[in-house]
Amino acid sequence: DDRDILTADGEFIGFAEPSLEAFPVVAIVGRPNVGKSALVNRILGRREAVVEDIPGVTRDRVTYPALWNDRRFSLVDTGGWEPDARGIDASVALQAEVAIELCDVVLFVVDSRVGATATDERVVQMLRRSNKPVFLVANKVDDSVLDPEVAALWSLGLGEPRAVSALHGRGVADLLDDVMKTLPEVSAVAQPKLAGPRRVALLGRPNVGKSSLLNKAAGEERVVVNEIAGTTRDPVDEQVEIAGRVWTFVDTAGIRRRVHLQKGADFYATLRTSAALEKAEVAVVLIDVTQEISDQDLRIIDLVLESGRALVLAFNKWDMLDDERRRYLEREIEQDLAHVDWAPRVNISARTGRHLEKLVPALDAALESWDTRVPTAKFNAFLAELVQEHPHPLRGGKQPRVLFGTQVQNRPPTFVLFTSGFLDPGYRRFIQRRLRETYGFEGTPIQINVRVRE
Numbered sequence: 236d237d238r239d240i241l242t243a244d245g246e247f248i249g250f251a252e253p254s255l256e257a258f259p260v261v262a263i264v265g266r267p268n269v270g271k272s273a274l275v276n277r278i279l280g281r282r283e284a285v286v287e288d289i290p291g292v293t294r295d296r297v298t299y300p301a302l303w304n305d306r307r308f309s310l311v312d313t314g315g316w317e318p319d320a321r322g323i324d325a326s327v328a329l330q331a332e333v334a335i336e337l338c339d340v341v342l343f344v345v346d347s348r349v350g351a352t353a354t355d356e357r358v359v360q361m362l363r364r365s366n367k368p369v370f371l372v373a374n375k376v377d378d379s380v381l382d383p384e385v386a387a388l389w390s391l392g393l394g395e396p397r398a399v400s401a402l403h404g405r406g407v408a409d410l411l412d413d414v415m416k417t418l419p420e421v422s423a424v425a426q427p428k429l430a431g432p433r434r435v436a437l438l439g440r441p442n443v444g445k446s447s448l449l450n451k452a453a454g455e456e457r458v459v460v461n462e463i464a465g466t467t468r469d470p471v472d473e474q475v476e477i478a479g480r481v482w483t484f485v486d487t488a489g490i491r492r493r494v495h496l497q498k499g500a501d502f503y504a505t506l507r508t509s510a511a512l513e514k515a516e517v518a519v520v521l522i523d524v525t526q527e528i529s530d531q532d533l534r535i536i537d538l539v540l541e542s543g544r545a546l547v548l549a550f551n552k553w554d555m556l557d558d559e560r561r562r563y564l565e566r567e568i569e570q571d572l573a574h575v576d577w578a579p580r581v582n583i584s585a586r587t588g589r590h591l592e593k594l595v596p597a598l599d600a601a602l603e604s605w606d607t608r609v610p611t612a613k614f615n616a617f618l619a620e621l622v623q624e625h626p627h628p629l630r631g632g633k634q635p636r637v638l639f640g641t642q643v644q645n646r647p648p649t650f651v652l653f654t655s656g657f658l659d660p661g662y663r664r665f666i667q668r669r670l671r672e673t674y675g676f677e678g679t680p681i682q683i684n685v686r687v688r689e
């Protein structure tokens with residue numbers, strides 16, 4: 236297929252136009268260490284590929300273009316969870332919930348050597364509620380010694396446990412054959428490139444001014460939804476006009492309802508933010524200039540980065556800013572927001588309406604970067620020049636080399652580098668910096684994956 240991107244020796248690594256078509260989605264869900272990454276590599280790789288994420292970009296959910304028996308699909312890996320303050324259970328549950336929501340078929344992986352744990356049981360409950368087709372994958376069955384343990388997994392009530400060994404490949408082909416039979420031709424969840432207004436998530440901690448901004452923008456000139464072509468009429472979204480341009484603000488129902496949950500409020504706020512981000516193309520994160528930039532602000536920005544959406548920072552309540560506070564604010568921006576210094580910033584007042592129109596060029600710039608495609612030839616010319624000027628430092632007498640690279644996706648721009656060894660973190664950051672210097676990418680996160688040829 237001429238939409239495939241192949242390496243020089245014919246290895247399939249991606250689709251040329253992944254975002255124009257919505258491929259059905261298979262999500263791999265399970266506790267840490269059950270072998271999800273091993274299974275992903277098994278499904279993707281004709282040869283063993285080591286996939287390594289650049290720090291600072293999304294780790295929670297990674298989507299890979301995949302191909303099996305001539306069927307294209309997106310494979311979502313939910314690996315890489317770290318225990319957090321809420322405990323591993325909550326973190327697993329959150330990731331799993333979002334992934335399940337956004338897929339057509341679930342591969343639920345358990346470690347047959349360990350058996351079903353309490354966390355597994357929780358995920359099972361979620362799976363039942365979702366009504367999605369689920370394959371129960373009993374991994375690490377390297378030989379038939381484990382047959383009794385596999386049989387015991389019938390008790391989870393998810394049907395036949397499928398014994399596989401992700402490491403050795405046993406059972407994986409049969410499993411995938413059956414997954415392909417279940418996978419719909421047309422995804423129920425993946426969104427093709429939509430016509431109509433672009434989708435914006437308005438985010439920020441409580442009282443930062445989200446509903447004021449909505450009211451200011453929507454209040455005076457409420458748009459009649461039916462008049463706009465290509466509008467998806469989701470009742471929780473809202474069409475908002477800013478400076479003559481119409482945008483779809485997603486999940487505004489949550490903002491307007493002002494639900495203040497007490498127990499686990501943070502957890503649900505995170506879930507809602509993640510859900511809004513999934514539907515959006517770009518996030519506007521509001522920051523209250525009268526308050527110190529807080530951990531909560533930074534967590535919200537992190538969620539945007541993890542989601543891979545474009546980002547605009549809007550500093551709100553600018554009408555309240557005095558000179559002293561302004562000096563502090565500038566220092567805080569320098570210290571706390573250095574990692575998103577590529578995001579366009581606008582200074583606004585949702586109350587007075589000051590400079591709301593400046594959101595429009597900021598959103599345009601961020602979305603354009605997010606959509607960017609760098610042709611493979613240009614990208615390799617860029618890499619060749621970079622490597623020639625600054626080769627990777629020698630390490631133990633060896634020098635990891637960047638062999639070849641390509642952009643496998645946009646929205647956000649995602650690159651794969653094929654290398655002859657792991658790259659030092661410093662060198663990876665250097666490549667990322669150079670990419671931004673060369674192509675700008677104002678307002679979009681970029682992701683660079685490294686595949687090591689062994």
Ligand code: GDP
Binds near residue numbers: 270
């Ligand atoms: P993840 O955290 O769920 O992504 O798990 P990983 O894929 O990182 O695997 C966790 C550990 O289990 C690694 O040490 C793998 O080598 C090992 N593992 C994964 N699949 C298998 C398998 O089929 N058989 C055996 N014996 N080990 C496996």
Ligand code: GDP
Binds near residue numbers: 439444445490586
């Ligand atoms: P939300 O919780 O993020 O939706 O925040 P609200 O829109 O409800 O705003 C919280 C408070 O901040 C309200 O009292 C608003 O009037 C006030 N506020 C919002 N934006 C501005 C602004 O630009 N300037 C000033 N001075 N106050 C604002």
